[in-house]
Every structure is written in structure tokens, then in C-alpha cells.
Amino acid sequence: MADDTDTAAFVQSLKNDNTVRKTTSDMRLFNRWLRSNNEMRLAEEIPVTELDKCLARFFMTVKKDDESNYEPQSVRSMQSSISRYLTEKCAINIMVDKEFHHSRDVMSAKLKQLKSMGMGAKKRKADPFTAEEVNLLYEKELLGAGNPQSLVRTVWMNNTLHFGLRSREEHTTLRWGDIQMKATTDGGQYLEHTERITKTRNGANLDTRAFQAKMFADTGISDKPKVKIFDEKSDKMADIVWRNGQHVQKYFNDNDLTAADD
Incomplete structure (x- = not known):
């Protein structure tokens, strides 16, 4: 009863993969520095x-393999990774524990030094598309439903802009049924996205959306029908899903398997 192996494995299984990889990478760097x-x-x-x-x-001297400096945010993230690792291993939090005030002071000084060298000032935010630019993309058939490539681009852009999907993981884990067509009381069509677990909204806190993300039809704009594209393709997609389901069921039947055998 006192064995917590299964509960620890449960916690580990739900950790964000990118965070785990980042922690492992930064700890490998720190341990290599210690040995050197x-x-x-x-x-x-x-x-x-x-x-x-x-x-x-370590914070004062760490550099890349080519002896160039890391960006300020990269050095700061190393501190966070080391703290995560030590908190899990031995309940040490280098971000707040008083025993680590000196390393925190050095971190602050290091960040100031890097910023004084002009680092950390890179513009990271992308400029938004203007309406004219979007229209041009449709006119050139880079967006729209005219060919498979433009359709994929359109779905990606609409999901990003209207549903807030950002990372590759959020796009690739999207499943049929997560987006549904609905209508307002006056008959206006819209698509509604039911959000799955994400890195920043993972169900472990109260940081949840106050409402479901929606994408409304382009009233009066016949050449950019966001909802119309979904409506036209949904029947084909439903047929694909149904046929794939039949293939899966046939595989189970042919091999005398059931879902319970997993």
C-alpha cells in the first residue's frame, strides 16, 4: 500500500513531452559542466x-559549444529546468529557497550583462495579416478550396486565428468531432471548437477558456467561405472516417480480436 510507483508513473505520463525533453537537455548540460x-x-x-x-x-560562465553566449531567455530557462529537476529529486527549489539567493543574484546580473550586449531584444511576435494580404492570398489561390495545398493552408490559418491553435501538437491532436457546425437563433452558421488538453490549459489549474472558440461564416463574402468549406468537406470526411472504421472492424474480425484485447 505504501508503494507509490504507480502514482509516480501516472504523474510522469501526463507531463508535457517538450518540458521533459527541455529539462533532460538542460540537466545534461549542467552535469557536463559539473564534470568539466x-x-x-x-x-x-x-x-x-x-x-x-x-x-x-554555471549561470555566469555557461556558453554554447562555439563559445558564443546564450540568449537571456535560454539562460533563464536553464534555471527553471534545474529547479524542476531538483524539486522532483530532493524537494529543492532554487527559484525561491533562501539557500540559493546567491545563484539568483548571479542570474540577475548575467541577464543584465547579456541585455547590455544587445541580446534578448529580438522581435519574436509575427505581424498580423492585413485584410488586403488575405484577399491577395485567396486571389492567387494560395488559400481556398481550389487544390489540396491551399485547402490545408486555409484550415491551418483558420484554426490558428479563430480557434487559437498554436503549437504543432495542438494541430496534430485535433480530431474529427472537435469542431462542429452550429447555428445561432437567427440562422447564422458558425463552427465551434471543443478544446482538448493543451500545454497552458492542462486541466490542473483554473486557467480555462470562459467560452468555446467560434468561427462565424463570412457574410456576403462568397470567395472566402470559411464555414462553407467545412460544410462541403464534412460529408466527404465523415465518409472517410466511416470507411476507415469499417477497415479497422474488418481487421478485428479477420483476426478474431476485440477492443478488450488491447
Whole structure:
């Protein structure tokens, strides 16, 4: 009864894959730095006073393989990764514990130094499309339902703009039925997206949407029918889903299998 192996495995299975990879990568970098400085113990084996000093020097001196500096956000994310690892391994939080105030001071100084060198000021936000630019994309048939490539681009752009899908994972985990066609009381058509678990809204907190994301039909714009495209393709997609389901069922029948055999 006291064994928590299954509960730990349950928690691990629901961790974000990208976060796990980032933590592993940053800890590999930190452990390699420790070994290069003749410290052969793992991070969680080092007493907190010594660990604080190691972290301070690591934050101050860490560089890429080509000896260039990391961006400020990259150095900051290393601190977060190390803290996640140590919190899980030995209940140490280098972000808030008083024993690690020196390494935090060094981190602040390092960030100031990098920013004084002009780093961290890169523009990351993309400029939004203007209405004229969107119209041009449709005119050139780069968007629309005229060919498979333009259709995929249109679906991607609409899902991004109207439903807030951002990462590759959110697009690839979208399933048939997550988006449904509905109508307002006055007959106006719209598509409604039922959100799945995401990196920032994972069900473990109260950061949820106050309403379901909707995409309304382009009233009076016959050449850019967002909802019309969905309506025209939905019957074909439903048929594909049905036929795939028949193939799956046939496979189970031919091999004398049932879903319970998984």
C-alpha cells in the first residue's frame, strides 16, 4: 500500500513531452559542466551551500559549444529546468529557497550583462495579416478550396486565428468531432471548437477558456467561405472516417480480436 510507483508513473505520463525533453537537455548540460569542473557528484547529491556556488558559476560562465553566449531567455530557462529537476529529486527549489539567493543574484546580473550586449531584444511576435494580404492570398489561390495545398493552408490559418491553435501538437491532436457546425437563433452558421488538453490549459489549474472558440461564416463574402468549406468537406470526411472504421472492424474480425484485447 505504501508503494507509490504507480502514482509516480501516472504523474510522469501526463507531463508535457517538450518540458521533459527541455529539462533532460538542460540537466545534461549542467552535469557536463559539473564534470568539466571536477565535480563528479550528481546535482541532487551536492550539499545546498556548495550547489548554490556551483549554480552561480554555471549561470555566469555557461556558453554554447562555439563559445558564443546564450540568449537571456535560454539562460533563464536553464534555471527553471534545474529547479524542476531538483524539486522532483530532493524537494529543492532554487527559484525561491533562501539557500540559493546567491545563484539568483548571479542570474540577475548575467541577464543584465547579456541585455547590455544587445541580446534578448529580438522581435519574436509575427505581424498580423492585413485584410488586403488575405484577399491577395485567396486571389492567387494560395488559400481556398481550389487544390489540396491551399485547402490545408486555409484550415491551418483558420484554426490558428479563430480557434487559437498554436503549437504543432495542438494541430496534430485535433480530431474529427472537435469542431462542429452550429447555428445561432437567427440562422447564422458558425463552427465551434471543443478544446482538448493543451500545454497552458492542462486541466490542473483554473486557467480555462470562459467560452468555446467560434468561427462565424463570412457574410456576403462568397470567395472566402470559411464555414462553407467545412460544410462541403464534412460529408466527404465523415465518409472517410466511416470507411476507415469499417477497415479497422474488418481487421478485428479477420483476426478474431476485440477492443478488450488491447
